[in-house]
Amino acid sequence: MQDDFSQDMVGRPEEACGVFGVRADGLSVAYLTFDGLYxxxxxxxxxAGMAVSDGVSVTVVKNMGLVSNVFDDRTLRxxxxxxxxxxxxxxxxGASNWRNAQPAFRSVGEAGFALGHNGNLTNTAELAAEIGMLPGMVSSDSDLIAEMISLRYPKPFNLAQQNLIHVAPTAHGPLIDSLMDVLPKLEGAFSLVVMDTHxxxxxxDPHGFRPLCLGRLGDGYVLASETPALDVIQAEFVREIEPGxxxxxxxxxxxxxxxxPADQVDPKLCVFEFVYFARPDSKLLGKEVHGTRRSMGMHLAKxxxxxxxxxxxxxxxxxxxxxxxxxxxxxxxxQGLVKNRYIGRTFIAPDQASRVNAVRRKLNVLADNVSGKRLVVVDDSIVRGTTTRGMVRMLRDAGALEIHMRVSSPPYKWPCFYGIDTPSRPELLAAYRTVEEIxxxxxxxxxAYLSIEDLREAVGIEDGLCDACLTGNYPVPVQVSLTVESAS
Ligand code: SF4
Structure with missing residues (x-):
């Protein structure tokens, strides 16, 4: 996708995190985690960040930047x-700053615990109020989850507080006890990895908005957002963690x-994992993503x-x-466009004009290939439309005779509240426009866009997918009415 969900320099949509976990005696887990994160x-x-346990303490290293910027051989050793x-x-x-980098860590119990979160809570304000945090004190919903878990850790020297939180210790230990107590209170999207020393x-989450899978590595186990993180360390895919x-x-x-509660479990994997977010070599619900994307294009051709x-x-x-x-x-x-693979995320485009310039920085036209030709240009979605328009102009400047745009998903009309950074409804190109106006x-x-029926058929799943940004049918209630009204 080359369109602009967010204010990324070429306006790419932004996935809300990848998570990884490994327990493998005798192996260099920091190096395995580095490869998984990569x-x-x-x-x-x-x-990027990681937390490592040696059985006695948990050490966290995290920083702003790409995985390769944050970790080098010296750090991993x-x-x-x-x-x-x-x-x-x-x-x-939460703001893009060091404090909000993850894993989040809390020093409670024997040596504390660390938490990584992929997703977005929809009841952050209520939860924060419930634990007495004032508006503005919550730096991110991931930090809030960590805080809630830490507050429910048994505090043996504070019997009064222990009574207040009503946590009866079990043989599973404080981390599991606290999670069992906190998790049912969370609403929205959350795939989590959490770890203490042992x-x-x-x-x-009960809808399974974001993926999470389990792998086997020798006698050890691996958790990862996507299967390529298992492949890279030669872990064997075992199964997906089930929603709920x-x-x-x-x-x-x-x-x-x-x-x-069983009645809350209702699988709704994000359909955009298939359309755009997941790697093409990922397997989701037993399907390789690349194949589903090809199928979307075949349906569109018909x-x-x-x-x-x-x-x-x-x-x-x-x-x-x-x-x-x-x-x-x-x-x-x-091939009509070449992508600069090394541009990375270097700054946030401050305005519309610089976003369009950013497209030229990211993509270049193969002029000899497109000049004098009638082109079918296929993209996976159009969000704001500014970058798509910039790309179309580049192709025209290079001599394309006709440009027929084909989009392998239905019009993107509604914001996502489940962990994907999207603009508000009035900024979505398709929210209030006809296809002809677009x-x-x-x-x-x-x-032309792919229909929702053809999208479901291409993915091969009739029910059990979230498509709220395409249909407005939000599986978890959200306050979308405000953005609708503000468009008028
Ligand atoms: S609203 Fe769209 S992007 Fe968000 S989880 Fe649902 S399908 Fe995915």
Missing amino acids: ALQHRGQEA SLPGYMAIGHTRYSTT QLVGVR EMVLIDGTGVRSFRPF SAPVEADMVMGVPDSGVPAAEGYAKASGIPYG REYLEVDSL
């Missing part, structure tokens, strides 16, 4: 241990808990055919759907 870098480029969690961050709540825990499930990994193996000389994708995420469109239509596939704005010869 494979999850696409899920967050603002900050200084982190001996047998268990670790890691995190790559993009902020959806226990590694993975949690998926908590798994505990300790010296005895893996145990499963159900902290949420529903929105056009006479053209070349099909091209907007790199990288539009490419598999473009391949699918070319295959189904018989129109040759070609076509005129983008200055393309024709424009």
Whole structure:
């Protein structure tokens, strides 16, 4: 996707973090976590961090920047241990600063615990009020979860407080006890990895908005947002953590808990994990993402055919759907744009004009390939539309005769509240415009979107996906009415 969900320098949509966890006796868990985070870098480029346990203490290292900026060989060598969690961050709540980098850490119990969160809570204000935090004291919803867990840790020297929090100690230990108490209070999207000195825990919210999978590494276990993080360390995929499930990994193996009421469990994996967010080599619900994207393009070719000389994708995420469109239509596939892979996230574009310039920095046209041709240009979605329009102008300047835009998802009309950074509703190009009005704005010869039915068919899942940003059907209630009214 080359459009602008957020104020990223080319207006890319921003995934709200990747999480990783590993327990593996005798292996260099810091190095394994580094490799796992590297494979999850696409899920967050603002900050990275890890927490490592050697059985006695938990050490946290985190900083702003890419995984490779935060960790070098010297840092990793200084982190001996047998268990670790890691995190790559993009902020959806909370400012982009060191304090909000994760893992979050709390010094309670024997040696404290660390937590990494992918997602976004929808009841942050209520939860903060419940534990007596004033507005403005909550730096991020992830920090709030850590605070809530720490408050429920048994405090043996403070019997009065222990009575107040009503936590009866169990054989599972304080971390599990606290999680069992806190998790049912959370609403929204949360895939968590949590760790103290001896226990590694993975949690998926009752809707399972964000992915989380379990892998096996020798006698040890791995948790990761996406399967490529298992592949890179040669861990064997075991299964996905189920929506509403908590798994505990300790010296005895893996145990499963159900902290949420059964009637709350209603799987709604984010459909945009298939459309854009997940890596193409990820497997979600047993399907390789790349194949579903090709299928989206094939459906689009059938529903929105056009006479053209070349099909091209907007790199990288539009490419598999473009391949699918070319295959189904018989129109040759070609490359029309080259992406600068090394540009990274260097600054936040302060205004519209600099965003458009940022597109030119990120993408360049293969002029000989597009000049004099009628092009089908496939992208996975259009959010604000400014960067798509900039890209269209670049293709025209290079001599493209016709540009037929094909989008491998339905119009993006509603903001996401479940961990993806999107603009407010009035800023979404499709929120209040017809397809023809959008076509005129983008200055393309024709424009067509994939239908919601074809999207579900391409993914191969009829029910059990969140598509709120496309349909307005929010699985967890949100206050969207304010943004609707403000558009008038
Ligand atoms: S609203 Fe859209 S982006 Fe957000 S979780 Fe649902 S499908 Fe994904």
